[in-house]
Amino acid sequence: MKLHEYQAKGVFADAGIPTPDSKLASDVDGVVDAAEEIGYPVAVKAQVQVGGRGKAGGIKLVEDADEARDAADSILGMDLKGYHVDRVLVEEAVDFVNELYVGITMDRGEGKPVAMVSTKGGVNIEEVAEEDPDAIAREHIDPSFGMHPYQARKAVYDAGVDQSVARDVSSVLTTLYQLWDDKDGADAEINPLMVTADDEVIAADAVMNIDEDALFRQPELAEMEEEAAGGDELEQKADEYGFDYVRLDGNVGIIGNGAGLVMTTLDLVDYYGGEPANFLDVGGGAKAARIANALDMVFSDDNVDSVVFNIFGGITRGDEVARGINEALEQFDEIPKPVVVRLAGTNWEEGMEILNEDLVTVEQTLEDAVQRAVEYAGEVNDQ
Amino acid sequence: MSVLVDDDTRVVVQGITGGEGKFHAEQMMEYGTDVVAGAVPGKGGQEVSGVPVYDTVHEAVDEENADTSVIFVPPAFAGDAVFESLDSGLDLAVAITEGIPTQDMARVNKRLSETDTRLIGPNCPGLITPGEAKLGILPGNIFAEGNVGLVSRSGTLTYQVVDSLTNRGIGQTTAIGIGGDPIIGTDFVDALELFEDDPDTDAIVMCGEIGGEDEEEAAAFIDDYVDTPVAGFIAGRTAPPGKRMGHAGAIVSGSGTGTAESKISALNDAGVPVGDTPEEVADHIEEFLA
Numbered sequence: 127m128k129l130h131e132y133q134a135k136g137v138f139a140d141a142g143i144p145t146p147d148s149k150l151a152s153d154v155d156g157v158v159d160a161a162e163e164i165g166y167p168v169a170v171k172a173q174v175q176v177g178g179r180g181k182a183g184g185i186k187l188v189e190d191a192d193e194a195r196d197a198a199d200s201i202l203g204m205d206l207k208g209y210h211v212d213r214v215l216v217e218e219a220v221d222f223v224n225e226l227y228v229g230i231t232m233d234r235g236e237g238k239p240v241a242m243v244s245t246k247g248g249v250n251i252e253e254v255a256e257e258d259p260d261a262i263a264r265e266h267i268d269p270s271f272g273m274h275p276y277q278a279r280k281a282v283y284d285a286g287v288d289q290s291v292a293r294d295v296s297s298v299l300t301t302l303y304q305l306w307d308d309k310d311g312a313d314a315e316i317n318p319l320m321v322t323a324d325d326e327v328i329a330a331d332a333v334m335n336i337d338e339d340a341l342f343r344q345p346e347l348a349e350m351e352e353e354a355a356g357g358d359e360l361e362q363k364a365d366e367y368g369f370d371y372v373r374l375d376g377n378v379g380i381i382g383n384g385a386g387l388v389m390t391t392l393d394l395v396d397y398y399g400g401e402p403a404n405f406l407d408v409g410g411g412a413k414a415a416r417i418a419n420a421l422d423m424v425f426s427d428d429n430v431d432s433v434v435f436n437i438f439g440g441i442t443r444g445d446e447v448a449r450g451i452n453e454a455l456e457q458f459d460e461i462p463k464p465v466v467v468r469l470a471g472t473n474w475e476e477g478m479e480i481l482n483e484d485l486v487t488v489e490q491t492l493e494d495a496v497q498r499a500v501e502y503a504g505e506v507n508d509q
Numbered sequence: 510m511s512v513l514v515d516d517d518t519r520v521v522v523q524g525i526t527g528g529e530g531k532f533h534a535e536q537m538m539e540y541g542t543d544v545v546a547g548a549v550p551g552k553g554g555q556e557v558s559g560v561p562v563y564d565t566v567h568e569a570v571d572e573e574n575a576d577t578s579v580i581f582v583p584p585a586f587a588g589d590a591v592f593e594s595l596d597s598g599l600d601l602a603v604a605i606t607e608g609i610p611t612q613d614m615a616r617v618n619k620r621l622s623e624t625d626t627r628l629i630g631p632n633c634p635g636l637i638t639p640g641e642a643k644l645g646i647l648p649g650n651i652f653a654e655g656n657v658g659l660v661s662r663s664g665t666l667t668y669q670v671v672d673s674l675t676n677r678g679i680g681q682t683t684a685i686g687i688g689g690d691p692i693i694g695t696d697f698v699d700a701l702e703l704f705e706d707d708p709d710t711d712a713i714v715m716c717g718e719i720g721g722e723d724e725e726e727a728a729a730f731i732d733d734y735v736d737t738p739v740a741g742f743i744a745g746r747t748a749p750p751g752k753r754m755g756h757a758g759a760i761v762s763g764s765g766t767g768t769a770e771s772k773i774s775a776l777n778d779a780g781v782p783v784g785d786t787p788e789e790v791a792d793h794i795e796e797f798l799a
Contacts, residue, residue, distance in 0.1 A: 232611055232612075232615065232691060232692070234691035234692060234721050235721065235722055237614075237615055237618035237619075237692045238615060238618070238619075239612075239615065268619060269612065269615040269616050269619060270616055270619050270620075307612065310610055310611075310612055312611065337610050337611050337612065339584060339608040339609065339610045339611065340610035340611075340612065340613075342584075342585055343585070343610075370753075370754070370755040372748075372749070372752045372753075372754060374747075374749065382665070383665055384663060384664050384665025384666065384755075385663060385689060385718075385754055385755025385756040385759055386661070386662060386663020386664070386665060386666035386667075386689065386716070386718055386744045386756070386759075387663065387665035387666050387668075387669055387744075388754075388755065389663075389666075389718060389719070389744035389745040389747075389748060389754055389755075389759065390666055390669065390742075390744045390787065392745075392747045392748070393744060393745070393746045393747050393785075394786060395747075396746065396747045397785055397786065402747055405748070405752075405754050405755070407755040410607075410664075438665045438668045438669050438672070439648065440634060440646055440647060440648045440664060440665065440668060441646055470668075470669075470672060471648055471651065471668055471672075472648050492669065492786075492787065493786060493788060
């Protein structure tokens, strides 16, 4: 779960990390009022969960009320890489002399958190990591002890941060680790951490990703989740149903159980010349109603021309899956899109007896099922 | 022979009074696994399906000589349950639970390095030595006794590949689902080493997926150490960068590492053929064994 910039900044500011003066606004007058209150110049920043907002026209620096009105007009309501902008953050424009990067993430290879500091802030840090890995100082943290103060200092000095601000940057890094640890962060980043002419440091952006599996013990953040959600309509629907779902560009809808098997089904669709429309994992032990919801999900994607169901039961039972498919399809006078079903594993034989074969095409193997679905999708496109 | 689990394995099921714990304890026993105890705080003295329940894993070890735990504890308490297993001096702990917070697993990972217990999982289907014992939730009937070792990050993909093997009359020594989470106990390298050292394993299947660099590390290890022929499969070739595909680990960073291509080419460079489909993996194994 990714927090919006304004939410992450709120969390950071509460913990004592310096952030610019800012206000959230959702209409043009609100933007102008906020700007007047903060004092020009201000930045008007779209609050959507995509990178590269500046380049896409989602961030504008304004000097007076007219410019603020124009910026608000153009940003509010805009479509930014598929996301509708309905809120902006109006923020004091900081005069800086330097931009740094600080971040905490989990190094999965080491199985430990890692703190990172770089003097190459304000740019795409992934590119820095690739082109000039030595420009990022890294310090692994023992999760049972937390970050020692010397580790923060070491990372800061290793990165070559100027002595005049090293203490403050170390303090920001220590606070950031504490937050990451307390809030079950996946990633916590400040890029850029601006350094002013007076040697002050200010978090000009804020990124906070929370481990979804830990939201049960982060009630305050879980409340923010509803606000943070948004974006693709189908992905929102998948959230409501509780599916692991990713929308893709193709026209073959895919439903299966287990992430690895669903990914494999996608790969086979591609291998046999088709294009996957989505990844949808119903998870383990899905009952009939959940299977029906999955079909509803995939049918509501206009790009889908055919659907392939690939179930290999372990915990999941073939008879439950068959009941769910019948339930979902029997409500239609005419099946909207051809559905191919492949059932294997636990109770597959019972499933095959229950499945209404007037409504679906049954195939015995994964390969045959995928090829048939690709064929159907192709036929629709040829019409 | 087999690795990690055989008919001498004595299992304590943590969470045996829960729905999943009870169901799968019964399934394991039906398969022939020696389930000697359950461990559930506050439920000591009860019995589940004829198995005595203790309040702590320590008691199960003292009273029933349990040497292996299988953990069906809800995610909020599962990290603690793994710690309890490690502290009880078990040989093996198998964590089935899905959704354990990553930071809890980072602490478990630290503790693991200080104990002699081996951890499988979390978020895994478990492991099975066909004909002897199964630990976890794998459907026993698709497996067959034989000479192929299998290690996989994904449960249902394991079933798919095993099905292809068994249908051709190719059985397995042991199949291990190591789990798809970012931080797990036993990884590919550990499992490959066990299979390499097992005289009865004549070929190995390794099923990976996008995300992380475990497959690349495994490829380097195979190149250096493994003489047993290995065939691979990598799920997620068509996954777009930056999206999480179900498994927490299955996300491609977009910086070139962790992609299906980098994994496949690392494996190919180590002499490991990678199938485009599960059937092709079985083809390779058939050739190795011919």
